Amino acid sequence: xxxxxxxxxxxxxxxxxxSIINCAYSNSASDYFIWYKQESGKxxxxxxxxxxxxxxxxGQRVTVLLNKTVKHLSLxxxxxxxxxxxxxxxxxxxxxxxxxFGAGTTVTVRA
Amino acid sequence: NAxxxxxxxxxxxxxxxxxxxxxxxxxxxxxxxxxRQDPGMGLRLIYYSASEGTTDKGEVPNGYNVSRLNKREFSxxxxxxAPSQTSVYFCASSEATYxxxxxxxxxxxVV
Numbered sequence: 001x002x003x004x005x006x007x008x009x010x011x012x013x014x015x016x017x018x019s020i021i022n023c024a025y026s027n028s029a030s031d032y033f034i035w036y037k038q039e040s041g042k043x044x045x046x047x048x049x050x051x052x053x054x055x056x057x058x059g060q061r062v063t064v065l066l067n068k069t070v071k072h073l074s075l076x077x078x079x080x081x082x083x084x085x086x087x088x089x090x091x092x093x094x095x096x097x098x099x100x101f102g103a104g105t106t107v108t109v110r111a
Numbered sequence: 112n113a114x115x116x117x118x119x120x121x122x123x124x125x126x127x128x129x130x131x132x133x134x135x136x137x138x139x140x141x142x143x144x145x146x147r148q149d150p151g152m153g154l155r156l157i158y159y160s161a162s163e164g165t166t167d168k169g170e171v172p173n174g175y176n177v178s179r180l181n182k183r184e185f186s187x188x189x190x191x192x193a194p195s196q197t198s199v200y201f202c203a204s205s206e207a208t209y210x211x212x213x214x215x216x217x218x219x220x221v222v
Contacts, residue, residue, distance in 0.1 A: 009151070032209070034210075034211070036211075041215075041216075042215055042216070043115075043201050043203075043213030043214050043215050043216050044154070044201070044211075044213045045213070046210055046211065046212070049209070049210070089153060089154070096161075097142055097159060097161045098144075098156060098159060098169065099156075099211060100156075101146075101153040101154040101155075102153055103151055103152060103153040104153055
């Protein structure tokens with residue numbers, strides 16, 4: 001079936017560098033996408049979202065890019081900090097009320 | 112502002128035992144969800160309630176039942192627990208699909 005997936009299960013980043021986390025989706029009916037951050041032992045936390053009528057959206061130190069042509073979503077984190085170490089999930093809404101999540105990328109920040 | 116509260120946080124069951132996971136939200140959200148999270152598989156939707164008085168199956172509903180007790184509360188019941196139901200369970204709430212807020216999770220082990 002159609003699902004959201006992430007290109008890499010792990011990412012190691014030097015503190016201060018920029019991080020890029022990628023996600024591929026296959027459901028062309030999805031019109032809303034979200035990135036979540038999950039720290040160890042906690043529930044996922046909303047980071048940023050984007051609608052399909054946009055190709056870029058910026059938040060505080062984070063930017064989400066959407067390429068509908070190749071069904072690709074990415075999350076960029078500027079000046080990565082130790083507190084950014086977590087699992088990052090992308091999610092899409094294939095239909096109303098439900099979100100479909102990818103398997104996640106574990107980001108580890110090296111001091 | 113408590114957000115989404117789940118109880119209990121941890122539980123160990125023997126195969127065949129039953130239990131109910133409780134979830135309550137104080138954000139006046141219409142929609143509530145139950146997900147399970149297993150290593151390497153992201154979050155999978157068990158059941159959801161688009162609004163008070165309605166419930167629907169998600170991706171993995173077998174072995175579970177739910178009750179939307181009122182607008183605030185959405186419970187998940189395991190009638191006869193199986194080892195395959197060992198997982199971390201997350202409750203979430205939202206207005207439609209947008210901006211899910213997750214609880215901190217229930218870690219369930221079935222032995």
